[in-house]
Amino acid sequence: AVVSTQVREAVVSTQSTGVMPNLYGDIFSDLTAGLIGGLGLAPSGNMGKDGIAIYEAVHGTADDLVEQNKGNPTALLMSALMMLRHMGLKTHADKIEGAVLETLKERKFVTGDIGGTATNPEYAAEICRKIKG
């Protein structure tokens, strides 16, 4: 699809998959992150030759949030889960993901970027509590 059509459709439809060159991918990944709640939530992976894989959050360094424990670790955490799945550790990934999604759904201990007041460590602690069960 022509990228301008795809970009327009992305804001009105709920599901899409696409493969695209570098610049469009950069734009599209930020756009779709915005659609689901922001850069604090969007994970990604970079796949190369010979099975090399580097996982990272879509977001940048967020210099304005440094050393305040305010950053949302979900994006990096979900990227790590993608990595676990890549390594064949699906059970562990699913367990952690379940805890993350439940914490986000409850909204009791979520970070400021998605409307909560919890710090990064408080959010992580809640996820750990849910994993322990």
Added chain:
Amino acid sequence: MLRHITKPALSVGRAAVSTAAAPRTKYGGKTTVTLIPGDGVGPELAESVTTIFKEMAVPVEFEMIDLNREQLKDEGAFDYAIKSLKRNGVGLKGVINRSADFRHHNVEFRGNLDVYANVVRCMSFEGIKTHHTGIDLIAIRENTEGEYSCLEHESVPGVVESLKIITREKSMRIAKFAFDYAREHNRKKVTCIHKANIMKQSDGLFKACCKEVSEDYPMIKYEEQIVDNTCQQLVINPQQFDVMVMPNLYGNLVSNLAAGLVGGAGVVPSKSYGENIAVFEPGARHTWMEMKGMYVANPSAMVLSGAFMLKHLQLHEAGDVLIKAVKRVINRGEVRSRDLGGSCTTREMTRAFLAELDAIHSE
């Protein structure tokens, strides 16, 4: 019908340098403008405009030029269209589908006529259910260079190089246009959209030119934003944007994205300006070839473009009443084409606009 709306309104306000009246062809009190319906659903949308203008009895004569895939095989057809636009100075057009020999006709159009500034205004409609409301942004796109320079070559098989051209001259020109436009329309902020962190020289030059021009307009706030962040911001908090100025490709993406936010390609008009020429066309440029001849397309964007053309011709009364009629029909939500969640045809939408024009006349 509305036979009384024929006298041109007095010119209101001072037009900015770039949106000043272009030379006109005028015979017997009627202005001739070029109409290029284009491909796909274009002819159906053009029919909507010609029907409405006829009923409104506006003093505009259309010089209709058919440019579709078949006709474009004849080089003369395209050149004639350019001549017509240069002569008339004003045009209304749909999108021309790329012809078989890969000439980028729409791109050549803009380059040849030097319609360098494309302006897309995205405003929320009350009657269209969208996630975000209260949007009123203006995307100003440099329309003649950048990533659309169409300079590509395959120096080594399987390796294509594409040249993105950014010049100081055109960057200064579009920046000045954007600030003049903002000033003329009482807008408060201009945001330069770029990717200069990666394209340090090309987008860096564009950004530097915008910054330089901004210093001549101290009353207007100036900001810069990286394009991928802009796309994210548009879906999270689009109300933050006022006037945006950007190079060609980002303009294409941002104006399409913003159109999606306010209701889609069917409802957003645009205007393109050159030194002595103005071309009006729907803001999100797509031919929708699959639906050609089915009369399902929403004519609102094309009709609104026509209305803005009337205003450009200083026929403000006619232009304003047509804009009012279209907005009322869309906001009432009773007559809706497919893209707005309904099932009305192009012609049914046109009839609804005409009925609304009648209603406004009786008020």
